[in-house]
Amino acid sequence: MALDDQKRAFKYVGTTPNRPDGVDKVTGKAQYGADITAPGMLMGAVLRSPHPHARIVSIDTSAAEAMPGVRAVVTGKDFPAVEDQGFADIGETCMARDKVLYDGHPVAAIAATTPAIAKAAIRAIKVEYAPLPHVTDVDEAMLPDAPVVLEGRALEHVPAGMSQNVTNTCEFGHGDLEAGFTKADLILERSFKVGAAHQGYIEPNACMASYAADGRADLYCCTQGHFFVRAVCSALMGMEASQLRVTASEIGGGFGGKTTVFVEPVALMLSKKSGRPVKLVMTRDEVFKATGPTVHASVDCKIGMTKDGRITAGDMTLRYSGGAWPSGTIEMGAQAGFAAYDMPAVRTLGWTALTNRPKEISYRAPGAPQAVYAVESLIDEMCQQLGLDPVETRLKNAARKGTLSSYGVTFDDIGMVATLEAAKAHPHWSAPLGPNQGRGIAAGFWFNFGGNTCVSLNINADGTASVTEGNPDIGGSRASISLMAAEELGIPYDNIRTIVADTASLGYNDNTDGSRVTFAVGLATIKAARAAIKVMCDRAAAMWGIDAEAVEWIDGAAVPAGPNAGKFPPMSLAEIAAMSFQTGGPIAGHHEVNVDGAGVSFGVHICDVEVDPETGHTLVTRYTVAQDAGKAVHPTYVEGQMQGGAVQGIGWALNEEYIYGRDGRLQNAGFLDYRIPVASDLPKIDTVILEIPNPGHPYGVRGVGETPIVPPLAAVTNAVSRAIGKRMYQVPMSPPRIMTTIKGK
Amino acid sequence: MRYMTAETAEAASSALAAEPGLARVLAGGTDLLVQLKAGMIRPDLVVDIKKIPGIREITAENGGWRIGAAVANAELKEHPGVKADWPGVVEGANLIGSTQVQGRCTMAGNLCNGSPAADAVPGLVAADASVTVVGPSGTRVVKVADIPAGPGRTTLAKGEIVTAIHLPAKAARSSDAYLRFIPRTEMDIAVAAAAVSLTLSEDGTITAARVALGAVAPKVVLADASTIIGTKLDDAALAALAKAAEAVCNPIDDKRGTIEFRTSTAGVLARRAAVIAYNRAKGVK
C-alpha cells in the first residue's frame, strides 16, 4: 500500500464526532437482545444441572408438559447429531446430551405463555442424575488419575500415558536454550496462577426466535457475529443457511463473550416445537454459570538475564483449561508470551486440559494476558534483583522491525520501542510515590486480525451515502466506518449512515473480534467507496464526453485529470448522484475480501497502587496506558478501548475470579461476589495514543481493542509487589492473598 | 402471592400470623425484592408496613431517638440530631449499597434480614439500642443484640414485627464509629466489621465502651471492651483491644475471606474504629 496514503492529511479521520447510536442509547430507544418482541411470543426458561459432573439417567418432563400454558419442552434428544465437531461441542454447551459437565449445564428448556409458568414448569421437570467425580482445577485435571471429563478428545500429537483430559499441546520458539541460559548472570524460575475471569458484559445473553411452519426461521439476538450464529444454528437445527435469517440487536457489551451461542439454538428449537416465537433471556446467575469465562491458567516461567539486563533465554510452560471441551486458546497464549521481546533463545510449551467448568470463550486477547503476566512479572522481579530500571531493561530487549518473534513471524513496523519511550517520557513514570505505594510497569501485545468482510456502499440520489456492513458495533465501529467513508468520498460524516445488516443482506462477515472491525471493515469500506468513486468518475466522464481515465476524484468531486483532459468545473458527488437515474441508474460500490495484513499492536501500562499493610486492601491511585493504534480513526473511541481494557485488567488483577467449591459448584455467580471494579475503585486512566502506521491498511489502522487487557495483570502485580516488598505470584490478588504474602506464609 | 398494605402494626401482625404459608414484611424491599426475583424465596403473603402511621418518622425520646422501622437510611444521614449523637450508627447505615439503595433501605430491614454482615447492626449493638416489637401476644421492647439468631434467622416469632428502633440518650463526651472491610470501595458486602461506642471522662480516660463486630461470627458479637476502659487508648490498650476482638471471632472460610483474614482484619478495624470514636468524643475532627 502506498505510504502516501498513510501520511496523507486527513479531513474526517482523526476527528471525534458524536456516535450515531448515542441518542437512541441515552433515550432508551435502542433495542437490545431482550427488547425484541413478536405477536404471540412465548417466554422460555432453562433447567440447569446442579452437579459439576453426572450422567443423566432420565428426564421426566410429563408433569411440566401437562401444565396449562406450557407450549414446548426441549431436551438434548430434540437436536439432530451434527458431524462438525466444533459445532457439536457448541451444541452440547447449549443442551446436555448424556452427561452434564459443569454446574449450570442446561438439561431441558420450556416455552410457556408467561415467564412465571415457564419457571414453574422448569421446577416440575424431574431429572435423575448419577453423579460422577469431578475436577475443576487445571493442574489436578492433568494428573494421570484425575476424573475424566470427556473421553477420546486428545489430539493425535498429545503424548500417550497422560490423563485423557489433556487434549492438546503446542510448542513455539527458536534458538539454543541451553546456550542462552549459560550466558545469563541471573536465572529465575517462578510459577504463576491466573483465575478464570468473565467478560462481565452488562447485557445478559438474550434472543428471540421465530420458526415458521414452512421451515424458514428468523432469529434476533445480541451477538458479536450473526453470520457465525447463522452457521452454528443452521447446523444444529439441520436447516439450510439461506432459510435462517439472523439479525443482530444492539449489544450491551461482549468483549469476546458473545462470539458463540448459548440460548439461540434452544430458542429456535422451542419455537419450532411450539410453532410460536420464543424469547429466551438469561439471568445474571445463568450468565455466570453457563456462558464462557476465560481459561484459567497455571504457568511456569524461566528467564535468563545478564547483569546489564539483556535477556539471554526464556522458557515457559503454560497449562490452560477452557472448561469441559477442547480449547485452542493455549496456542495464542504460547505465541503471545514472549512476543514483545527480541529473544536469542526462546521456547513456549503449551498444554490444555478439560475441567468441569463451562466452555471457555474469547475475552479480549484470549490467552495472552495469562502468558504475558508471567513474563512481565518475572522480568520485573529480575530487574529488582539486579537493580535495573524496568523501562530501560525492556527497551534493551524490545522487539523491533526485523525481529524474529517468539512465535515465528518476523516483525514489520511495530510500536514496542515507541510505546516504551512514551511511557518513559510520561510524567507518571517519574512522579514521587507516598508510603505504602508502589509503581509497576508492564508491556503487552496482541496479534490483531483481518478476516472475511463484505461491505456495500450506496450513493443516494440526494448526495448522501449509506454504508451496509455486517459486524455488530460494540466499540463505536459505525462511527469509525462512517468517518472512513467520509474521508474517501469527500463528503461530511453527517451525510453518511452506516448500518449493520442482517445475514440475508450481505456475504459472510467474520465475528466482531480479534480487533478486526475498524481495520478490516474499514479497509473494505474504503475499497467499496473507491469502487463507487470509479462509477461516479465514469458517469462524469460520460457527461463531459471525455475518457473515463481522464477523470480524478478530489475533495468529493470529479475533476478532469490535467489540462489535456478538458476544461470542466468539478462535478460534486451530489451533482453526479442527482443525475444518476439519467446516467445509468443507482450508484454503489462494494467490496468483499478475506483481509490480510493486520498489524500487531503493543501497549505499555504504568500502574500505581497503595496497599493497606494491615488488611491488604489495594487502591489503584494512578494509571497510564500508552499504545500504538496505527491510526486513531476516532480518537475518543480509541481512548475508550484503552481505558476499558485497562479497567477490565485491573479488575482481574485484584478481584475477579471464578471460585469453585469442593463440591464443584460455582460459588460466586453474581456481581456481588464476582467483583468487577466500580467507578470509585478507579483513578482516571490516562492515555497516550501512538500512531505507527500499519503497512497493511490504507490509512495505517491497527486494531486497538485487545492489547489493553494484556499488560494490567503484571502492571498491577508489579506495583503491589513493590508496594509490599514481596512478590505476588497469583492473580487475582485478593486481600487475603496479599495478607498471606505480607505475613510471609 | 398476596400483597397487602397494613394500616396499623396490629393489622400487619395479625395478617402475618394468620398466613399458613410463608409470610414476609416489606420495608424498603432492598433485600426482599432481590430475594424474590432471584427465586430464593417464594412467599405467599407480603405485607407492606410503610403506611403504618408514625413508622416513617424520627422523633426525640427520653433524650435519645425513636426511629420508625420504615425510615430510609438516607433520611438518617439528613437528620442533624441523630447524626450528631450517633455518627457511627448513621455511617454504618449509609454504607449500605448506593445512594439509590439508601433511599429505600431501612435499619430495621437490615436487622430483620438476619445477615451476619449487616452494616447497620454492629453500630446499633455498640450503641446498646433497642427495638419495639409488636406481635400476636402484644408489644415488647428488646435489645437489638437479641434479635439476630444466626445467618438469615432472627428471634422474632411468627407475626412479630419491629415498629421502631430506640437509640439511647447520648452521654456527655461520648461518640461512636463504624468501619467495615470490603475488597472494593462501595457496593460490596462486609468481610469483617467493627463498631465502637465509648464515653470519656473529662481528662480523656475511657469510662464506658462497647465494641461490636460484624461478619466474623454467625451473628453480631461483642468484644471485651474492658481492654480499653480506664485507658486513654494508648498503644497497649489498642493492641489489647485488637486481641480481644480477634478472640471473639468465629468466622467461616468462604469466597469472601479466610478465617485467618477475617479474624485479623476484625482486630485491625476494632482498633481503628476505637481511635475514630475516641477522637470524635474528644471533639477532635
Ligand SMILES: Cc1cc2nc3c(=O)[nH]c(=O)nc-3n(C[C@H](O)[C@H](O)[C@H](O)COP(=O)(O)OP(=O)(O)OC[C@H]3O[C@@H](n4cnc5c(N)ncnc54)[C@H](O)[C@@H]3O)c2cc1C
Ligand atoms: C445493591 C444492594 C447493595 C446492598 N448493600 C448492602 C451493604 O452494603 N450492606 C448491608 O448490610 N446490606 C446491603 N444490602 C442489603 C439491604 O439493602 C439491607 O439489608 C437493607 O437494610 C434492608 O432494608 P429494607 O428496608 O430494604 O429491607 P426489606 O428488603 O424490606 O426487608 C428485609 C427483610 O427483613 C424483613 N423485615 C423488614 N422490615 C421488617 C420489620 N420492620 N419487622 C420485621 N421484619 C422486617 C423482611 O421481611 C425481609 O425478610 C444491599 C442491597 C442491595 C440491593
